[in-house]
Amino acid sequence: MCSAEMQPAPRSIRLHIGLFGRRNVGKSSLLNALTRQQVSIVSPEAGTTTDPVEKPMELLPLGPVLFVDTAGLDDEGALGAARMSRSRAVLDRVDLGILVAESGVWGPFEAGLLAELSARRIPTVVALNKSDLASPRDLPATVLQNMDGTPVIAVSALHGQGIDRLREALLRAAPEGHFDSRHLISDLVPPGEVAVLVMPIDSSAPKGRLILPQVMAVRDVLDGAGLALVVQARELPQALSALKGNPALVVTDSQAFQSVARDVPDAVPMTSFSILMSRFQGDLAAQVRGTLAIENLRGGDRVLVAEGCTHHPTEEDIGRVKLPRWLNEKVGAPLHFDTIQGRDFPSDLSPYKLVVHCGNCMGNRREMLSRIHRCEAAGVPITNYGLAIAYSFGIFDRALRPFPEVEGFLHACRA
Known part of the structure; x- marks a missing residue:
């Protein structure tokens, strides 16, 4: 009798849950306890986690999630700064945060991190780890009062205490309708x-x-x-x-x-x-508006092509060969193209007149929305592969006809 493995849910539709905090507070141990697997290497040495570690799993009854363990955000030195930069980039794509602190310890660092998560509108659960060594009751009453409704769970990753309560808190804090509110087609x-x-x-x-x-x-x-x-x-x-x-x-x-x-x-x-992916993963209206900027491109302008995946380029690669060729033909003069892959996205977008992004099927919606927001804040228009190609071929309006919600918007942009 043959058996077949079920195809796992794509990472793009999984709820992304990030673990953040100082070095050596037990983030990796907590991830291992939550997943019941040895996902992350743990050590008494501070700074053991150097790069974000991802673990997809089913968190019932919530469904498919992706846990992301990060390096400590209080790292030191040039190498530590690089590690923190990678960890801070995770903030752009998580839908739910776990702020890990040592039980009985809460200072300006933790308060600032909680404030940043709140400013980004990322629902957060505070996990006070190592509760077998100190009690949350040791925290000043003013600290607990200033949590502003944020759930605070005492846990011990080492002994498995409080892990079930933490899972329940994550389920309650998860964005409502995360898996039910969007349709691709x-x-x-x-x-x-x-x-x-x-x-x-x-x-x-x-x-x-x-x-x-x-x-x-x-x-x-x-x-x-x-x-x-x-x-x-x-x-x-x-x-x-x-x-x-x-x-x-x-x-x-x-x-x-x-x-x-x-x-x-x-x-x-x-x-x-x-x-379809622009609508599903990002903001179709914003990328439609960005597409119209193709009309203003001139020879020599720099265009950033952003690919969410890290595939090996082929001879007729869409992002490196075909798309640049079609845009050059549309503009009538050669443009200068830079290409990035995966999680990389430049902090300085000022050199670019346009960003052309893939459908981001390997990322998630929060990451895509974050990139769109960063482009808009920098005054750089952003479009996507399909929109840019349709515009280059003169079939832009037809390609948008299935989406009546953007037709009026498109008319207003052109007015």
């Missing part, structure tokens, strides 16, 4: 209607697998009781003619936008996986 395809998903299989596609946004789209159509018809671009005309009526929506890989736009009747709504 199912709200655009009524039950019983057909979504045609155009998935070119090219040299950059992982062998034997589909890319994550495609898998997410198929699953979301099925969850919404719709019908998913999956084809490659060359089979699209045959697939459309075989249907008894028009599909509710055609979604294509952005690289095939031109040919798909020619093959799909104008009356049929059409967009791309990347644009």
Whole structure:
């Protein structure tokens, strides 16, 4: 009898929970206790954790979560500053925070960190670790009163005390409706209607697998009781003619936008996986507004291309080859492109006239919203792959037609 492992939930839709605090307060030990696994290396030596450590798991009844253990935010020296920089970057993408402090110890550092989490609107639970050595009652009453409703749980990671209460506090503090409030595509395809998903299989596609946004789209159509018809671009005309009526929506890989736009009747709504991800993971309206800035680009302007994943570039790589070529053709002069991957994102965006971001299927929504906010604060427009490609090909308005909520916004931006 064959057995098959269930595909784990993508990291992009997991609730991200970060552990923050000083060095040697027991963050890694607490993560190991929460996950019941030896995820992080622990040691009496301060500064054992040097880079953020991630552990995906199911935290019932909440569902799929991603714990992120960080280095101490009170590190010292040049190397310590680098470690703290990586840990502080985690603040941009967590949905829920655990502030770990030693039981009986609370000072300006902890108060400042709690204030920063609060300013970022990150729900937080305070875990007073090492409660077997000191009691939270040893904290001054004014400290506990100034927690401002933040849950405070006494725990001992070493002995497993209070871990269940901490889990319950995390469940109560989690953002309401985190897993129920967003749809990738199912709200655009009524039950019983057909979504045609155009998935070119090219040299950059992982062998034997589909890319994550495609898998997410198929699953979301099925969850919404719709019908998913999956084809490659060359089979699209045959697939459309075989249907008894028009599909509710055609979604294509952005690289095939031109040919798909020619093959799909104008009356049929059409967009791309990347644009769906802009709506799902970030702020579609903000990235639509950023796309219009392409019109103002001039030869020699610097453009930042940001890829959330760390795939190996291919000969016809979308972010390094195709997208720059299409934007150069649209502008009519060569632009200067810088490319970054993964968690890297520059603190100084002033050199750039535009940021073009991928769909961020390997990140999460808070991280994407943080990057959009940083671009807007710096006065640098930000768009995404699908939007930029549609604009370059002259099919921008058509690619946005499935989203009536941005049509009025787009008109106002152009007015």
